[in-house]
Amino acid sequence: MTKNLLSSAVFAGLIAGLIAALLQFVFVIPLLLEGELYESGQRVHFLVDGMTQSEKGGPGLGNEWGRHLMTxxxxxxxxxxYGLLLVAAMGFARERTGLQITVQNGLIWGLCGFIAVQLAPAMGLPPELPGTPAAEVAPRQVWWIGTILATAIGLALIAFGRGVLVHAVALLLILMPHLFGAPHLDTYFGIAPPELSAEFATISLGVAAVGWCLLGYFSAYFLARGED
Amino acid sequence: MTTQTASFAAAKTHGLAFILAMTVGVALLTVSGMAQATVLHDAAHDQRHAMAFPCH
Structure with missing residues (x-):
């Protein structure tokens, strides 16, 4: 059981991580590198000759192989x-409720992971381009972890809990971090163009959604296979 | 009785397996997403931004 859990997470993590990285190099990293031009001041938005336009286009991936290998x-x-947390939750649910883990529901597990870990925290703390000034990192990490836990527990209560009251508590739990609000600064800085920041936020969420679907699918695949 | 003891023992082992998997998972995520040590932060920088960890 222990071996099956660990190996399923490692195999699924490897597949999802490699494919997600590949997609990031195509869609996300070029925007991130373009954002760094504004972070470093090589490009300045809104200040060039009094014009509101700024030049568009990333510097390309370049030849920083060491950096990209780390990514x-x-x-x-x-x-x-994330795979280890997912297989532990899958295994626990299987043991407690008798739920069979299949690649079909693995996809749903993955999507719920995406909602809890990426989408819900992104509602308060959008994925940031490098150089975006933000509140202190520690309170943001606390809100981020709290939102993930509240959303994950809420989703689990909806999936496995019974009764209207339990589901109402679950919805309240999911809503709570957003009513409380994420830590933000009192002013806008807008160092990078808003179009670039928005595109970065949405495309990184999209790529993360693919990564989580793969993670859920393959975690379930290896977990089910290991039990045969 | 024997069966019951065996299933209790199995449940206990499974419980430990879940805790072990979660502990290792949280440890990996701390390294890849949360730890603020400069070396780790710089190496994981692009990935942290791409995965929307609260970075620097």
């Missing part, structure tokens, strides 16, 4: 970490 490696570490 691949840490994607695998992150997806394996």
């Amino acid at each position: 691949v490696a840490f994607n695998v570490v992150t997806y394996t970490g």
Whole structure:
């Protein structure tokens, strides 16, 4: 059981992490590198000759292979970490409720992971381009972790809990972090163009959604296979 | 009786397996997403932004 849990998470994390990294290099990293031009002041938005326009286009991936290799490696570490939490939850649900884990419901597990870990926190703390000034990192991490826990517990109560009251509590739990509000600064800085920030936020969420679907699918696949 | 003891023992082992998986998972995520040590932060930087961890 222990071996099956760990190996399922490692295999699923490796597949999801590698594919997510590949998608990030196509869709996300170019925007991130473009954002760094504004972070470093190589490009300035809204200040060029009194014009509101600024030049568009990223610098390309360049030849920083060491840096990009680290991005691949840490994607695998992150997806394996999330994979371990996911297989533990799948295994626990299977033991307690008798639910069979299949690749079909694995996809739903993955989507719920995406909602809890990416989408819900992004409602308060949008994925940030490098150089976006933000509140202190510690309170943001606390709100981020709290939102993930509240959303995950809420979703689990909706999936496995019975009764209107339990489901109402679950919805309240999911809503709570947003009513409380994420830590934000009192002013806007707008160092990077808003179009670039918005595109970065939505495309990184989209890529993370693909990563989580893969993670759920393959976690379930290896978990079910290991039990045969 | 024997069966019952065996299933209790199995449930206990499974419980430990879940706790172990979650502990290792949280440890990996701390390294890849949360730890603020400069070396880790710089190496994981692009991935942290791409995965929307609260970075620096």
